[in-house]
Amino acid sequence: MKKSILTFALAAMLWMGTRADENWNIFYRNSLINPGINVQSELAVAPDGTLYLAELDYTDIYNTGIAYLHVRSYDISQWTTDNFSTAGWETMGQIMELNMANNEMWIDFAITPDNRLYAGMLDSILRYNETANAWESFYVPDYIGGMMVDESGRLLILQSVDISSNHRFVISEFTDGNLSPVATIEYELPFDVILYPRIMNEANRIFLVNGTFYVSVARASTNQNYYFKGNATDGFELLKEHFVHMNLSSMVVSPEGEIIISHRGDMAPYTLAMKKYDFEANDWIAFDMSGLDAGAAHASHLAYDRQGRLTFTYSGESNKGFAFRHGANGWEHFGPKEAVPIAHMPKLAFDLSNSVFLLHGIGSGSAPLTVRRFVDETISVDETKGNISVRPYPNPAQSQFTIDLSNDFAGANMDRLSLFDQQGRAVRVWHKLPLKATVELDGLPAGLYHIVAEAGTDRRTGRLSVY
Secondary structure, eight states: HHHHHHHHHHHHHHHHHHHHTTTEEEEEOOSSSOOOOOOOOOEEEEETTTTEEEEEEOOOOTTTTTTEEEEEEEEEEGGGGGGGSSSTOOEOOOEEEEEEESTOOOOOOOOOTTOOEEEETTEEEEEEEEETEEEEEOOTTTTTEEEEOOOOOOEEEEEEEEEEEEEEEEEEEEEETTTEEEEEEOOOOOSSSOBBBBBOOOTTEEETTEEEEEEEEEETTEEEEEEEEEEEETTTEEEEOEOOOOEEEEEEOTTOOOEEEEEOOSTTBBBEEEEEEEETTTTEEEEETTTOOOOOOOOOEEEOOOTSSSSEEEOGGGGGGEEEETTEEEEEEESSSTBBBBSSSSSEOOOTTTOOEEEEEOOSSSSSSEEEEETTTTTTTHHHHTOOOBBOOOSSSSEEEEOOTTTTTSSSEEEEEEEEOSSOOOOEEEEEEESSSEOOTTTOOSSEEEEEETTTTEEEEEEEEEE
């Protein structure tokens, strides 16, 4: 009798896993790296469609403070069937040793519009030399994380600097080993304590939206995050701090400048929480969590996809992974669920066709580090392959561009035309345009952008270069 019950339970688990995985392609699984529960790998999709994995390897677990970084690439066009191994992935350059400040180390990873790869670690920025197939290392003092690429292709980082007994944060541009200050954050806490940050922590972040910087810094030892908003000309304002579990939290900034964070509670059972910032009240208020399991939560990741939809993944109760999109009716689950054991430190990424990629697992036998792609069955075959069918002119454009979709869409209008930057943020959205329309760019910064045109259930994509 007991054997029959066990057999039925195993069969049920396998059926549930199969059902949850129906719309998810599997690209990668590695059970041999054991990076530790608070050390995080990174996933990114380059503008040319290549998938990159910056993988932390903590196999030398008895050598305290030492880990290794592998950067691997995968040509998505070669995918034919689910891959339950590391086959098909190419190692980019040498394996790099990491000297870690603590067990919550965060590895910065960024890709420029021209497909140049950068990685950031304690005191160093690494640049991939494609010709030599090697990583070049540059010493960067006071580097605490926050690596990002802005709309114009600049690589920006965050530094914590002491000058004449005054402490400040500096947003710097990194170019060929040289650092140029872009903006300095002068601040004064409401009490006489210096904000010494956690080094290379996920909570040390930079966002740049419509010319305004939004910066988050984790304070060492106190589990506080501090937030700044401003620019080089007008200076920065200090927003209210928030008590969170630092690298077990996530932050996004909408195109309208709304700050949203997700985090786990400060005390057991560490329930999931979401908040947004009320600038008028200068305080954090609850954000919509309808449709989410508010039970025990570990790590989480918020991101805007390339259609401007807020997307979320987190490691939830019983170590089950979840993926959701936010809409008018709250959070909609699109999986996987039971099929994802121990989705610790899950991460989201999106390609130019808005396919969703999910990284999860810790690299052990029970929870392999896994890369998946969500296949949306509502998307046409052309979109899944990433075919470009919006052809703007002139391209490159300076102040305006025109598109003509009269041969693509039925009816008289487009429902929506959206422009996204290389970080997947919606920077311009127009509604109810004629099928042939000329739109103004209104001082949009130079760079490469992704276009999405929608009419009813039809959708077309394209690219636009702005100079």
